[in-house]
Amino acid sequence: MEKVNVMREPTWSYTKLNYSEKAPSINEFKKYLNKECSNKENKNLDEVFAPKTYGLSEAFLKENKEFNNLNIYREIEGESGLEFINLNLDSKSNQLVTKIDINARKNSKSSFLLNFSQSEKTKSIINSLIRVNLDEDSFVKLVVVVDIQENSSNFQQISSIINDRAKLDISYIELQADESYVSIKNFLDGNESSLEENGIYFKDKNEFLDIASFNEHKGEITSSNCLFNGALKGKAEKRWKGVVDLKRGCIKADGKIGDYAMMLSPDAINRSAPVLLNEEKDVAGEHAASVGRLNKSMLFYIMSRGFSKKKAESLMLEANFAPTIDKVDHKELREKLRYKIHTMNTRD
Template sequence: MTTQTVLPVEPNTLQSISAGNGEPAWLTESRVGGLRLAAELELPKLEKTKLERWDLSHFGAFRSGQPARSQELPAQVASLVDLKEDSNLLVQHNSSVVYTRLSADLAAKGVIFTDLETAVREHGDLVKTYLHTAVKPEENRLTALHAALWNGGVFLYVPKNVEVEIPLQSIFLIDDPSASFAPHVLIVAESNSRVTYVDNYISGSYESKIVHNGAAEVFVKAGAKVQFATVHHLNEQTTDLIHRRAVIDNDGSIEWIVGEMNAGDSVSETLSILKGNGSLSDAKVIAVGSGSQKLNYTTKAIHFGKSSDSQMITRAVMREQATAIINGITKIEKGATKANGEQTEKVLMLSPKARGDANPILLIDEDDVTAGHAASVGQVNQEQIYYLMSRGITREQAERLIIYGFLAPVVSDIPLEQLQEQLQGLVERKLGQ
């Protein structure tokens, strides 16, 4: 079955814009192909969330030409970074990357850290090998539209045996809802390399609606280790939709640290494909919902490799009339012997009108494995409140301590101190404390 879709741009126009921007023919073809797919495909089918009822028509204008980089940080970004001689930073402002910085030391080791549009021109064969192979355009209407309309973005390449000690950071800022905002993050960590990547999605103040339709693809080669931390705090006018995927080879590992702190409706999928033997995935996600937000967050691991291991922790706090669907999915394929998958989903509700739904799902096609899950949805534990109050702490302080303790396993793992402090502040603001 196909659906009639009003496209944000016509195929001929998109083709002209892509060619006018100097993009190679293969990328122009990829964009136009994605747009045509979007006209045929349906929206993703989500657990207990009907995306067809959401207003997903505000993608902004896909424009020709990119402004020259100013290499000056926007005011909203400057307070979030601590620039030093060895800093590594990329900033996207609306549709364009306006600032990039990579230390001379890392550049000398062969590390590439630039916007994806530049990488397409300067490292085309490398980008073409990986782009849209983990998040495929043909999956659904959103992935197809993203393949057609992505802009700015990040390309991070770490050569074999290179260990990057200092985190590389990206900041994605939207303050013009008339412009399309669809960064694509592409990371390739070659065998036995190590890297930490951190990004931060922020927005200015505006009254018009916009949809962020983003994607992140991470390729972890044999023995490589990647830590990927991300915080999303876009405003209530912004609908946030993102697919995150990692493909992990033999003895490689991915660690996801995700802070979902948006003020608007949000959908995310964080998926690890454990392709190799001995591959590892550790995913930690926190979310705080308020107002009348509708949230749907899925954390998923698919095991193909023998002795592969996945761990998932998702913790959500809901207040006022916010609703959250929290899905944890562990899929162990036939032949993935000795695989282990563990997951925990917990939802804490601070209001009688808030709603939370935790859905742990195990799909096991192999006998010789171990797997487990735990899920809970409930109010703040009154016994804990009374215990703390018996020690001279007020009820409000006691509730605050319990909530912070509930979220601490993720907040404390953020690899940049400034971002960790920012996330703590966002938690406090969203909880009205």
């Protein structure tokens, strides 16, 4: 078994958050027929990311390289509109091993919406590598949606390098999937670089999610703000690790990270570890986690308008998800996600 999403500094072993174990399971190449590769010149960000440690593990990065069946590269100059990349899985293409590299040049501005979906109930697997390099004064908005059905596996490896005065606005949305392992690692290398990170997840039945969000500050006057909201039903289990890593030299850096999970079943399991690592004096950092807690005053206010406690809780949960859903700049997909969350959130 391979150790994935390993914590840089271990915590108590009984928390089961130092790492998870999962062996890569793809052993043959299969064509992906639902979208063509767009990288005929075979450009990539391998050299840019070579000094960095990222991804779920070396084994999963190797699997992505060996069985890659979709290669997308974008080099952004100037200002560009939203690009919607829809990656669907079905009975004809149930294995997706993709590498998506985004190279945002100086002063550029761009927006990407990546939608991993599944239109047929067939056993499917995703191994996705997404890398974003932001040159000086660039801006990238990236929304990643994983909305796949039961009996499927999701392995997401997302990483970014943020240079001087560049800004990344990233959102990760995941609904269902039997098993899911997610690594999001951002390197704030440039002075005055900034990161806005949002995530939502909803797990039901016996679904499993292991997610790690690591934000490393090296540049001066950097800022990161990371917030995840989630819900667990049935016998679902989630492990979340969030780390703000303030490296020596990142003077006046400010890093915030948090995870807030609603427990909608007594059998669901939640494990959260917000961690703050610091090697510098003149910095600020916040880390937090909350399980099953909603604003009591707001809950009382909604119930006073005639709603039951469960209905009031459902309304508040969907309200917590709304800011991230609103970042999906595609009306049809946005409404689909809202409807699915509402359906999953319905309780007797």
